[in-house]
Amino acid sequence: MKLTLQVWRQERPESKGRLISYGVNDVSPDMSFLEMLDVLNIELVKKNEVPIAFDHDCREGICGSCGMMINGRAHGPGRGIATCQLHMRHFKDGDTIVIEPWRARAFPVLKDLMVDRTAMDRVMMAGGYVSTKTGGMVDGNTLLIPKPIADEAFDAAACIGCGACVASCPNSSLMLFVAAKVSQLALLPQGQHERKERVESMLAVMDENQFGSCTNTYACEAECPKEISVTHIARLNREFIRAKITA
Amino acid sequence: MKKVISFYHSSVGKKILMSLAGLFLCSFLVIHLSGNLALFKNDNGESFNHYSEFMAHNPVIRSTEILLVAGFLLHMFLGGTLWLKNRAARPEKYSAYKLSDNTPFESRNTMLSGSIVLFFLIVHLKQFFLPSRFFGETNMYALVLQAFASPLYDLLYLAALVMLAYHLKHAFQSAFQTLGLRKGKYIVLFDAVAVVFWLLIPIGFASMPIYFFLSTLK
Ligand code: SF4
Ligand code: FES
Numbered sequence: 271m272k273l274t275l276q277v278w279r280q281e282r283p284e285s286k287g288r289l290i291s292y293g294v295n296d297v298s299p300d301m302s303f304l305e306m307l308d309v310l311n312i313e314l315v316k317k318n319e320v321p322i323a324f325d326h327d328c329r330e331g332i333c334g335s336c337g338m339m340i341n342g343r344a345h346g347p348g349r350g351i352a353t354c355q356l357h358m359r360h361f362k363d364g365d366t367i368v369i370e371p372w373r374a375r376a377f378p379v380l381k382d383l384m385v386d387r388t389a390m391d392r393v394m395m396a397g398g399y400v401s402t403k404t405g406g407m408v409d410g411n412t413l414l415i416p417k418p419i420a421d422e423a424f425d426a427a428a429c430i431g432c433g434a435c436v437a438s439c440p441n442s443s444l445m446l447f448v449a450a451k452v453s454q455l456a457l458l459p460q461g462q463h464e465r466k467e468r469v470e471s472m473l474a475v476m477d478e479n480q481f482g483s484c485t486n487t488y489a490c491e492a493e494c495p496k497e498i499s500v501t502h503i504a505r506l507n508r509e510f511i512r513a514k515i516t517a
Numbered sequence: 518m519k520k521v522i523s524f525y526h527s528s529v530g531k532k533i534l535m536s537l538a539g540l541f542l543c544s545f546l547v548i549h550l551s552g553n554l555a556l557f558k559n560d561n562g563e564s565f566n567h568y569s570e571f572m573a574h575n576p577v578i579r580s581t582e583i584l585l586v587a588g589f590l591l592h593m594f595l596g597g598t599l600w601l602k603n604r605a606a607r608p609e610k611y612s613a614y615k616l617s618d619n620t621p622f623e624s625r626n627t628m629l630s631g632s633i634v635l636f637f638l639i640v641h642l643k644q645f646f647l648p649s650r651f652f653g654e655t656n657m658y659a660l661v662l663q664a665f666a667s668p669l670y671d672l673l674y675l676a677a678l679v680m681l682a683y684h685l686k687h688a689f690q691s692a693f694q695t696l697g698l699r700k701g702k703y704i705v706l707f708d709a710v711a712v713v714f715w716l717l718i719p720i721g722f723a724s725m726p727i728y729f730f731l732s733t734l735k
Contacts (some may be wrong), residue, residue, distance in 0.1 A: 289612060339611060339613070339614075341613055341615065342611060342613035342614045342615030342616075342618075343615050343618060343619075368612060368613040370611055370612065370613070373607055373609050373610070373611055374606060374607055375605065375606050375607060375608055376606070438616070438619070440603070440616055440620075440625055441603035441606055441607075442603070442606035442607045443603075443606070470523070473527055473528075473529055474523075474527065476528075477526075477527060477528050480605070480606060481606060482602060482603035482605075482606030482607070483528035483529070483531070483532060483599050483602060483603060484528075484532070485599075485603070485624070485627065485691070486624065486687070486690075486691040486694050486695065487616075487620040487624040487625055488619075488620060488624070489616055489619045489620045492618075492619035492620070493619065500694070501699065501700055501704070503694065504694050504697050504698070504699045504700050505697065505700070506529075506697075507529060507532075507533070507694070507695055507696065507697035508697030508698075508700075509697075510527070510529045510530070510533075510697075511533065511696070511697055514520055514523075514524050514530070
C-alpha cells in the first residue's frame with residue numbers, strides 16, 4: 271500500500287521543528303511500524319537526506335525505548351502494544367499518518383521523534399529500588415508471597431518505562447508510571463522498610479520535574495502498552511496518605 | 518508542621534484537599550435539595566418560607582455557611598492552580614491528539630463545567646440568597662414562583678444542571694480515586710453510588726423549574 275506520512279522533523283533541541291510530508295510506497299501490511307520507517311529512512315539516505323531519528327531497541331515490546339504519537343494516539347491505534355508491535359495492517363492504502371514525538375515539558379525533544387526521558391530516571395533514582403545486601407543466592411520459596419499479591423505486584427512490574435502515559439495524558443502526568451513502581455514495591459516484603467520514604471520522595475521528584483498532575487481521565491491506562499491499571503494510582507494515593515499521616 | 522507543608526506542596530496532597538472540599542460541597546447539594554423539596558408541599562409555600570427563614574437565621578446554619586464558603590474557595594483555588602500547572606506541563610501542543618478516543622467528555626472538561634456552574638451559582642446567589650439573607654425578604658416562595666415563571670431563567674437553570682451533572686459524573690468517582698478508596702470490590706460500590714449521585718441530584722433540582730413552569734401554564 272501507499273501512505274503519506276507527516277513526520278515531525280526537528281534538527282536540535284533548541285531548533286524549531288515542523289511536520290514534513292513524505293510518501294512511502296510498497297508498504298506491506300505485515301511490516302511493523304518501525305520497519306515502515308526503516309524503509310523510508312533507506313530512501314532518504316539514498317537521496318542524501320538526513321534519516322528520521324527515533325528511539326528503538328528490542329522491537330518486541332519489552333525495552334520501552336520506542337514510542338511516538340501516531341495519529342494522535344500514543345503508540346498508535348490498538349491496545350496493549352508498543353510502537354514496535356504495531357503492524358501496518360492497522361492502516362489502509364492511501365492513509366495519511368501524522369507522527370509526532372511525545373510532547374511534555376518534562377520530555378524535551380532531542381531530535382525528530384526522540385525525546386529526553388531522563389526525568390523518569392530521576393524519579394526512579396528517588397526511590398524506585400530496594401536497598402539491600404544481595405549476598406549469595408537465596409533458596410527459592412524462602413520468602414513466601416501469596417499468589418494474588420505476587421500477581422498484582424507482577425502486573426505493576428510489567429511497566430517498561432516508555433512514557434506513553436505522560437504522552438497520552440492531557441496533563442502530561444507521570445502518575446501511572448510512578449504508581450506502577452511504588453505499587454510493585456509496596457506489595458512485596460522486600461519493599462517494606464523504605465515504603466514511606468519511597469512514595470514521598472518519588473512524588474516530590476515527579477513534581478520537581480514539571481510533570482502535570484493527574485485528573486483521573488484514565489487516558490494513560492488506555493494507551494499503556496502493558497495495560498497498567500489505574501487502580502495502582504489509587505494505591506499510590508493511599509501510600510501517600512499513609513506516609514503522611516503515620517509517624 | 519513540616520509534614521503539613523510538604524503535604525500541601527505535593528500535587529497529590531493538593532488533589533486530596535481538593536477532593537475532600539469537593540465531597541463536602543456534595544453534602545451541601547444533598548441538604549439543599551432535601552430542603553427545597555418543601556416547595557412541593559401544597560400549602561402555598563408556608564413550609565418553604567418557614568424553611569428559608571430557618572436557613573437564613575439559624576446560628577448553626579450561619580456558622581456552617583462560613584465553612585461552605587471556605588470549601589468553595591478552596592476547591593476553586595486548588596482546581597485553578599492545578600489546571601494552570603497542567604496546561605504549563607505541555608507547552609507545545611500536538612497537531613493531532615485523539616484524547617477523545619480514550620476518555621469521556623466530562624473527564625476532560627471539569628474546568629469548563631465547573632466554571633459554568635460557578636457562573637450560575639453567582640446568578641443564583643444574587644437572586645435567592647442575598648434577598649433572604651441580607652435584605653429581609655420573607656416570602657421566598659413568591660420569589661421562586663416568579664423566577665421559575667420565566668422560561669429564560671428555567672433554561673439557564675436546566676443548562677447549569679446539565680453542567681453540574683457532567684461535573685459530578687467525573688468528579689464524584691474521581692474523588693474516591695484520589696483518596697485511594699477505589700479498590701477491589703469497592704470500585705463497583707463507589708461507581709454505583711457515583712451514578713446515583715450525579716444523576717439523581719441534578720434531576721431532583723431540575724424537577725423544580727419544570728414543575729413550576731408547567732403549573733404556570735395551567
Ligand atoms: S505505565 Fe505504561 S505507559 Fe507508563 S511508562 Fe509504564 S509501560 Fe509506559
Ligand atoms: S523497541 Fe523495545 S519496546 Fe519497542
